[in-house]
Amino acid sequence: MNIARWLEASARLAPGAPALLTGTEVLADYAAFARRASGVAAALDARFGIAPGDRVGIFMANRTEYLEALYGILWAGAAAVPINAKLHPAEAAWILDNAQARACVVAADTAGPLAAAAPGLRLIGADTGEWHGMRATEGSATPAPRGDGDLAWLFYTSGTTGRPKGVMITHGNLIAASLCYPIDVDTVAPSDAAFYAAPMSHGQGLYTFVHTRMGARHVVPPSGGVDPDEILDLAPRIDGISMFAAPTIVRRLVQRARERGLTGEGIKTIVYGGAPMYLADIEEAITVMGPRFVQIYGQGEAPMTISALSRAMVADRAHPRWRERLGSVGVAQSCAEIAIADETGHRLPAGETGEILVRGPQVMAGYWRNPEATDRAIRDGWLWTGDVGRLDADGFLTLTDRSKDVIISGGSNIYPREVEEVLLEHADVAEAAVIGRRHPDWGEEVIAFVVPEPGRALDTGALDRHCLERIARFKRPKAYRVVDALPKNNYGKVLKTALRAEVEGEAGSGPAGG
Structure with missing residues (x-):
């Protein structure tokens, strides 16, 4: 079944229910949301020849048009390729080329850079009159038929080989993961609101489907991202909000709530995951904000749906094994x-x-x-x-x-080999090894150990500029260690455990998400 039928069902059952909001402003009810998705689907076919099974990218930050594009692509029977808006345009271009995408929906700030990085790719601007015309197109009343095994979402996750891999998520995968949410994570009512502070291209975007099926609201904060004060101020006015947050974001939100003497009024649920949550942090979160937290563990390959630690288990201080269980990631989802x-x-x-x-x-x-x-x-x-x-x-x-040595900074995965390969492209670098160092705000930050070519002096400022030209800012090293040699075993393998031991306990140098 095409999962876009869930939008069709909600539009039929509750056409006047508020659907798309920026802050407290309602921009579309469910009837308008479905009509726009249907129009986008029809225009993708008529104007660009997008057929069922084709891939269409989305490269922009959180906004309500993101959901119009996502459901429009699915309504057409095509597969969406959501790309992290923080990626370098060259990285986005590689993903779109590998996905053999026929087109990509972009915003004003991503259109120009992507056009330069991917000449010839058809870009559709969500800030243009063309987009308004597309969503006003007369479309089919029902989404294109798709089977459970048909591709719906092509999620690119970097691997240890240095190049991203496209995870093929089918309509059946999305349906199964979505049905687990109200059983294992949190109930959803029409009065609730999915709050998109975390990127729609990742886990928060996957939670859109169950909220759509239940006719709940979809709220994008005016900032389009994570601002603790904005979240704390908006939550009581919207009420019933649920959001996904990496542990670093939970820590920032709780700290700000404590400073302001707030308890998180209006926040129904914060689902946390994507990185380890230290026991002291989640205990503090419960003390300050109460039983609003649910932990999940998943991967792109099993989207958000491996295990869960329920709200009751997170908050049950009376249980004799509470702290032990709090240090786990819960039990298998249904x-x-x-x-x-x-x-x-x-x-x-x-x-x-x-x-x-x-x-x-x-x-x-x-x-x-x-x-x-x-x-x-x-x-x-x-x-x-x-x-x-x-x-x-x-x-x-x-x-x-x-086991894959992934560095998790601000909830985003950074894979060392990908950064190492960029460093090795620099003419003055002979060897490179990248590890994560604990950071008080971002979880981890990237540290690069580099060995210069014989007879050459490394300019770390130039090396930093080299990285910024080739990879996303959040992936670049936040500190460079120029060394004469890297520690290795008898087989020539770099001993990253020795490098980690060298930096263990050092304070972070700056915001790793910058």
Whole structure:
């Protein structure tokens, strides 16, 4: 089934219900929302020849037009390729080329840079009269027929090979993940509001579907992003808001609430995940704001839907194992089956540590145009997550390591090899190794160890400019260590554990998300 039918159903059942809002301003009810999505779908076909199965990108920050574009693409039977608006235009261009996208919806601030990076790609400006004309087009009353196995969302997640991989998320995957939300994460009522402070291109965007099916409101803050004061001020006026937030954002929000003497009035639920949440931080959050928090664990390959720690479990201080459970990522969500295995695939008993495996109807169909990576990730129906953890006797999952060395800064994943390859493009760099260093505000920040070419002196300012020209600002190193050599084992492999030990305990140098 085409998941866009959920929008059609809500428009039919509650046409006058408020749907799209910027702050407190209602921009469209459900009838208008569906009409616009249908019009965009018709225009994609008539003007650009977009057919079911084609890919269409979205490269812009949070705004209500994002949802119009997403549902318009799905209504047409095409697959959306949402791209993190913080990415460098060259990175976005590579993704769109790999996805073989036929077009891309952009905003005024992303249109020019992307046009220069991807000449020849058809760009559709959401700030233009063309967009207003598209969404006013007379379209089909029902979305294009699609099967559960048809591609709906092509999510690009960087891998340790340095190039992003396209995660193929089908309509069936989205439906399964969405149905888990009201069972395992949070109930949704028409009076509730999905609040888009986190990027729509990622987890927060995936939560749009269940809120659409329930006829709830979709609210984009006027800033389009995360501003703790804005969230705390808007929440009581909107009421019933639910939002996804990385632990670093939760920390900032709680700190500001405490400073202002607020308790988070109007915030129904904060779903946190995407990075480790320190026990002291979540305990403080509950003390300041009360039982508003739910933890989830998932990956792009199993979108937001591996395990969950419910609101009641997060807040239940009376339970004898409360702190132990609070340090976990909860129990398997309703559509997920979790196992722990050693490197041979042998299943390990409760309490033993190994790689986390998951299977269920939410697990991706595979990696786009990358059968080798698909075969490595999915074996005998199980997704090998690359994360290491253990299950206790009650089914609570605790993460113990990240086998892929991912650096998580401000809730965004940064993969060391991707940064290392950019550093190695510089003529003066002979070797490079990138690790994460703990940062008080952003979780982690990127630190680069670089070895200069013989006889050359490295200018770290020039190296920083080199990175900014090639990768997103949030990925660039925040500190450069020029060293004579990198520590290596007998096989020539860089010992990143030694590098981490060297920087362990050092204070962060600045905002890693800048």
